Amino acid sequence: DAVAGSAAVVLCDYGSGALPGPVQEALQAHRADRLLVVDAHNLRQWRTLRPDLVTPNAQEAARLLDLEFGPDADRAGLVADASRNLLAATGAEAVVATLDRDGTLLVNNDGGAHRTWASPVSEKQASGAGDTFVACLTLARAAGLPLTTSQDLAQVAADVVVHRPGTSVCTTADLAGHLGAFTEAALGAEELARAVAAERSAGRRIVLTNGCFDVLHRGHTTYLTQAKQLGDVLVVALNSDASARxxxxxxxxxxxxxxxxxxxxxxxxxxYVTVFDTDTPIPLIEALKPDIYAKGGDYSPQMLAETPAVEAYGGQLAILDYVSDHSTTAVVKRIRAQDGAGEAAAGTGPA
Incomplete structure (x- = not known):
């Protein structure tokens, strides 16, 4: 009865033997079109249910792939490379591998992938972050949010509890408060310079990229994920309103x-995020001297005004996948067209 009245089912199987058999049969009989998320030590055992989502941790993913993750292994890269095998082994539509300090990696049958990064903590704690992640992921997905957005939100919820001592939970108020803290997110020049200097002194590689990032879409998030993977710390510089205009x-x-x-x-x-008011980020590049300056576009380094500034101090320039402004423009046009249609239907639009 509980399954029949639910929008989503989370199956947590820690290998005690209580769930296979009658429970598995009941889930198979009442699966219908409701969301099924499986968080199990042995995911192969549940593959016949064809779950929508499975959430193996690093060790569980390694066992499924017959791999061994060394202490310095690029676990996210190894999981991404073996994504087809992971999906086949679990029978799932999508896999979100939770990699503790390395965040999470989503792979799906459409060939898509999405990465999140965990907020670092100084000490390992038994926090319930994994359970929090699965719960938030399921709720967001059941509420109709896109899978990548659900994954991002779940990462935030896990970050909330992992920074608390002992075992904790993330309430709706906790999540809203954490996200609300980003409303004053942009750092000034001096504060950013101090933060970057501290990161560099700790041996971390600094990546800088810039853009308007107006009406954020999937192309933007893919681009920023690629930029993050070039180093350890990603600084995003946004054009001010006047500069964007x-x-x-x-x-x-x-x-x-x-x-x-x-x-x-x-x-x-x-x-880190900052805002610059100049037509190009050259003054910011000269001030921060990032190890890598990343730019998305269908051009060569020789075409960029920023290239001489980067090369002057020995920095690297990386050209990433092109994110066309037409995608943002198309979104804006659709929004305005829908607003216009709504106003006309209500009798408030132009005749």
């Missing part, structure tokens, strides 16, 4: 700088 036209940006900074800062792949 000069670059994009008088009707942009749609979202003010503070709102754009809050959204970008909430992404787990982003470590």
């Amino acid at each position: 000069r670059l994009k036209g008088p009707d942009r940006p749609i979202n003010h700088a503070a709102d754009r900074a809050g959204v970008v800062a909430s992404l787990s792949c982003v470590d």
Whole structure:
């Protein structure tokens, strides 16, 4: 009866033997189209249910793939490389591997992948972060959020509890409060310089990228994930409203700088956000001297005005996958078209 009245089912099987058999048969009989998330030590045992999502941890994923993760292994990379085998072994539509300090990695049958990064903690704690992640992931997905958004939100919830002593939970208020803290996310020049200096003194490689990031979409998040993977710390510099207006036209940006900074800062792949008012980020590049300056576009380094500034101090320039502004423009046009249609239907639009 409980299954029949639910929008989602989370199956947690820790290998005690209580769930296989009658419970498995009942789930098979009443599966219908409800969301099924399986969090089990032995995921092969549940593959016949064809789960929507499975959430193996690093050890469980390694066993499924007959791999051994060494202490310095690129676990996310190894899981991504073996994604087809992982999906086949679990029978799932999508796998979200939870990799503790390395965040999480989503792979699915469409060939897509999405990465989150965990907020670091100084000491290992028994916090219930894994259970929190699965619970939030399921709730968000059952509420209709896209899978990648659900994964990002679940990472935030896990970060909340992992920074608390002992075992904890993340309430709705906790989650809202944590996300609300990003509304004042943009750092000033001096504060950012101090933060970058501290990260560099700890031996971390600094990556800088920039853009308007107005009306954030999947192309943006893919690009920022790629930029993060180039180093250890990702700094995102946003064009100010005035700078974006000069670059994009008088009707942009749609979202003010503070709102754009809050959204970008909430992404787990982003470590710091700042806002610059110049037409190019060259002054910021010269001040921060990032190890890597990342730019998305269909051009060569020779075409970039920033290249001489990066090369002057021995930095590297990385050209990432092109994120066309047409995708943002198309989203804006759709929104405005729908608003216009709604106003006309209500009799408030133009005749």
